[in-house]
Amino acid sequence: MSTRPLVAARPETIAEVTFDATLEERIVDLLRRYPTRRAAILPVLWLCQERYGWISPGVIRAVAQRLGESPAFVEGVVSFYTMYYTRPPARYVLQVCTTLSCAYCGGKELVEHLKGRLGISFGEKTPDGEFQLIGVQCLGACGGAPVVQINDDYFEQLDIKRLDGLLDELTGRR
Amino acid sequence: MEAVLLRARGVPDSRAIATYLAAGGYEGWKKALAMAPDAVTREVTDSELRGRGGAGFPTGRKWSFVPKDHPGPRYLICNADESEPGTFKDREIIEHDPHQVIEGIAIASYAVGAKTAYIYIRGEFVRWARILEEAIEEARRAGFLGKNGLGSGFDLDVWVHRGAGAYICGEETALLESLEGKRGFPRLKPPFPAVVGAFGKPTVVNNVETLACVPHIMTRGAHWFASIGRPRNTGPKLFSVSGHVNRPGVYELPLGVTFREIIHEHCGGIRGGRKLKAFFPGGTSAPIMTAAEVDVQADFDACAQAGTMLGSGGVIVLDETVDMVEAAANVAHFYAHESCGQCTPCREGADWCKDILDRMVEGHARAADPETLLRICRFSSSGMTICPLGDAYALPISSMVNKFREEFDRRIGTATPLPQKKLPVLPWAGPRPGFGV
Numbered sequence: 001m002s003t004r005p006l007v008a009a010r011p012e013t014i015a016e017v018t019f020d021a022t023l024e025e026r027i028v029d030l031l032r033r034y035p036t037r038r039a040a041i042l043p044v045l046w047l048c049q050e051r052y053g054w055i056s057p058g059v060i061r062a063v064a065q066r067l068g069e070s071p072a073f074v075e076g077v078v079s080f081y082t083m084y085y086t087r088p089p090a091r092y093v094l095q096v097c098t099t100l101s102c103a104y105c106g107g108k109e110l111v112e113h114l115k116g117r118l119g120i121s122f123g124e125k126t127p128d129g130e131f132q133l134i135g136v137q138c139l140g141a142c143g144g145a146p147v148v149q150i151n152d153d154y155f156e157q158l159d160i161k162r163l164d165g166l167l168d169e170l171t172g173r174r
Numbered sequence: 175m176e177a178v179l180l181r182a183r184g185v186p187d188s189r190a191i192a193t194y195l196a197a198g199g200y201e202g203w204k205k206a207l208a209m210a211p212d213a214v215t216r217e218v219t220d221s222e223l224r225g226r227g228g229a230g231f232p233t234g235r236k237w238s239f240v241p242k243d244h245p246g247p248r249y250l251i252c253n254a255d256e257s258e259p260g261t262f263k264d265r266e267i268i269e270h271d272p273h274q275v276i277e278g279i280a281i282a283s284y285a286v287g288a289k290t291a292y293i294y295i296r297g298e299f300v301r302w303a304r305i306l307e308e309a310i311e312e313a314r315r316a317g318f319l320g321k322n323g324l325g326s327g328f329d330l331d332v333w334v335h336r337g338a339g340a341y342i343c344g345e346e347t348a349l350l351e352s353l354e355g356k357r358g359f360p361r362l363k364p365p366f367p368a369v370v371g372a373f374g375k376p377t378v379v380n381n382v383e384t385l386a387c388v389p390h391i392m393t394r395g396a397h398w399f400a401s402i403g404r405p406r407n408t409g410p411k412l413f414s415v416s417g418h419v420n421r422p423g424v425y426e427l428p429l430g431v432t433f434r435e436i437i438h439e440h441c442g443g444i445r446g447g448r449k450l451k452a453f454f455p456g457g458t459s460a461p462i463m464t465a466a467e468v469d470v471q472a473d474f475d476a477c478a479q480a481g482t483m484l485g486s487g488g489v490i491v492l493d494e495t496v497d498m499v500e501a502a503a504n505v506a507h508f509y510a511h512e513s514c515g516q517c518t519p520c521r522e523g524a525d526w527c528k529d530i531l532d533r534m535v536e537g538h539a540r541a542a543d544p545e546t547l548l549r550i551c552r553f554s555s556s557g558m559t560i561c562p563l564g565d566a567y568a569l570p571i572s573s574m575v576n577k578f579r580e581e582f583d584r585r586i587g588t589a590t591p592l593p594q595k596k597l598p599v600l601p602w603a604g605p606r607p608g609f610g611v
């Protein structure tokens with residue numbers, strides 16, 4: 001399994017952010033694609049999340065300044081979407097689909113099992129920062145119900161045994 | 175029928191441009207470039223291709239709305255947001271045959287005069303965004319895209335733009351807002367995107383599957399395409415089938431096939447030998463159908479006649495063990511979460527439906543609940559909202575109440591009074607570092 005762990009920058013290290021040359025180069029490349037600077041907000045936020053692991057207020061201010069927007073505007077964008085982490089995420093974020101096809105094809109049981117095994121409910125992280133559980137809406141993979149997304153990767157046709165195997169593998173890799 | 179859109183599924187190395195070229199790929203693009211843009215649009219109009227994203231709008235007609243004399247840029251958008259519950263067909267196309275989509279984008283861009291195209295893909299589809307980016311790069315290196323593609327003098331850039339988690343951004347005007355770097359709030363129409371779209375310029379938004387049909391129309395002709403399916407409902411269609419069937423998955427079938435054939439033949443019937451109870455014909459935004467309606471044809475007009483919609487072709491199958499009140503609560507949760515919040519009937523209505531249905535599921539139904547649900551849904555689907563999401567939650571929920579009314583009424587007979595209400599608790603995900611809170 002090739003799922004990479006997320007690495008979240010410690011809050012104090014990104015209280016103030018200046019983009020380095022590599023990041024700046026990628027931002028310039030993105031800006032070429034759009035007629036306005038504003039249009040680059042989502043992709044630049046993705047770059048930042050990739051780099052720092054999450055979107056801190058410091059990151060928001062840096063993005064706003066780079067793209068000529070107010071921090072309030074960028075914060076408004078960040079908060080509209082569900083995929084930008086505004087808090088440091090765990091190393092593995094488990095996004096369990098709770099929508100109809102998954103719920104009725106074993107998803108409800110998976111959710112109960114995960115909550116029990118990890119001792120957390122939706123929105124929470126395990127104390128060791130290893131796992132985070134999020135209940136999400138349809139992931140667009142319903143034929144493979146039940147579906148769990150772990151960081152960037154999809155896992156389909158899961159049952160409790162396979163999911164346990166995946167989690168064991170991830171914890172074993174520590 | 176012969177596989178068209180899914181012909182690459184199962185072919186080794188199917189994503190590589192060499193494989194695509196060996197199967198006749200980019201011939202449609204070459205043919206289009208030798209024609210006048212209007213003639214390309216005419217060919218698509220003659221094929222009677224209708225949009226596969228949900229609304230079934232005639233594609234050629236949509237292209238023809240782009241003003242001919244507009245100075246300045248125009249845009250083409252490929253809608254790969256694929257967020258309608260029960261829909262997973264666009265991902266299947268991208269997984270096996272991304273060049274088919276890129277060729278469709280190129281032809282459509284040429285027809286409407288767009289020199290820049292964006293593929294708006296849902297944020298969760300990281301793998302499929304990467305596949306598309308690699309394919310675009312291959313096509314650029316092979317000279318099909320970029321400056322002066324194939325020596326035609328036509329320039330075209332294609333960029334992948336990732337969403338970040340919001341169902342509503344599949345709605346075309348919300349998509350445009352999101353592409354422009356804003357919150358995904360749908361816009362009032364008119365003006366339609368064909369006139370005022372991305373960055374204020376004429377823009378065509380088409381679904382992945384719609385665009386994937388276009389190269390085939392170019393190479394094999396409008397008449398060939400129109401010979402598949404039924405009049406006004408032409409061509410192959412991808413059906414995403416999920417839920418309680420033996421073989422869920424994506425099936426390519428001619429429009430006009432019946433739901434009985436889809437569910438009982440292609441998907442091998444209901445799991446565990448149980449009975450079919452109901453199904454959503456086109457994602458959860460389409461009114462539900464009962465087992466008695468399984469002989470309806472799966473196409474735009476037949477579904478409309480039966481009081482529902484083909485939508486995205488996402489067939490969700492529910493067997494006899496499903497409790498309709500619970501299923502309705504699940505549907506309501508989705509829309510309450512995904513309403514963008516601009517319009518009261520949608521924002522408040524979806525939330526109230528969710529709360530009432532949750533309360534019913536927990537065993538505290540009140541006598542007036544079914545009628546209250548219907549009243550909320552009537553209000554939300556009366557044309558008082560900015561975008562169709564107001565209807566998209568109201569029509570399925572009211573159809574569930576109407577078609578399975580006795581299950582909702584039964585909840586009232588067995589209900590216990592609501593226990594004393596607890597004070598609401600702020601959903602608290604913990605402090606947000608950097609804010610001092």
Ligand SMILES: Cc1cc2nc3c(=O)[nH]c(=O)nc-3n(C[C@H](O)[C@H](O)[C@H](O)COP(=O)(O)O)c2cc1C
Binds near residue numbers: 224379
């Ligand atoms: C709430 C809502 C969600 C939608 N989601 C999608 C989607 O995920 N993908 C899509 O292609 N179209 C979606 N649509 C339809 C688009 O607005 C638009 O009609 C479509 O992309 C046009 O492409 P077509 O003409 O090729 O079908 C949605 C519409 C609404 C109202």
Ligand code: SF4
Binds near residue numbers: 512514
């Ligand atoms: S109908 Fe709902 S989703 Fe659509 S604009 Fe209004 S509040 Fe937003």
Ligand code: FES
Binds near residue numbers: 140
């Ligand atoms: S319902 Fe779970 S992926 Fe669609």
